[in-house]
Amino acid sequence: MKKVKQILVLTLAMLFVFSALALAQQQVYPIKGKHKGGDVTPTEAYRMVRENPKNTFIVDVRTRIEYQDIGHPNGAYNIPWKFYTTETGKKGYNKVMNKNFSQDLKARFNPETDTLLLLCRSAQRTIGASTAAVDAGFKADKVFNVLGGFEGDKVKDKNSPFLGQRQMGGWRLEGLPWTYKMNPKLMYQPDIKK
Secondary structure, eight states: HHHHHHHHHHHHHHHHHHHHHHTTTSSOOOOOOOOSEEEHHHHHHHHHHHHHHTTTTEEEEEEEEHHHOEEEEEOOOEEEEEEEEEETTEEEEEEEEOHHHHHHHHHOTTTTTTEEEEOOOOSSSHHHHHHHHTTTOOOOGEEETTTTTTTTTBBBBSSSBBBTTTEEEETTTTTTOOOOOTTTTSSSSHHTOO
């Protein structure tokens, strides 16, 4: 009987340790700002698309170059929130707002029926993009900011060899499907129609 108790205690201890390790591996995403839509993790966004592919869409609001050269989630539509200009500033090339962002969304998606999962590099640009989508007529309970974005956040630990690199969560680092392939049906449509 004593041996059975020891085995039971050991089994429960191992279960506790493995559960703690599994939970420790889950990424915790910070909320970076207020907006009119909701927030989902990359894994939740992927699940939502799989559950309702006819009316749930990933909208990558990064620039065309980011979408092409860094990669994007499989099936993601590119509608940039901002564009690079040919002018330079302290951080390199300047960006300007896409004045047609709301109209571009409504040209591709139905505000009455569609759910939009907005994704950028690290979930900063999608704060403004989410509010713009709701202001354009999309329902607030069907517009989501994908926390962590595509690349995730930068490592801030000064002792880490990855200091300053984007190694903290995001679509790609969660191992979700992504690609470099450019599908003209998913690319920014005003460019295709030229």
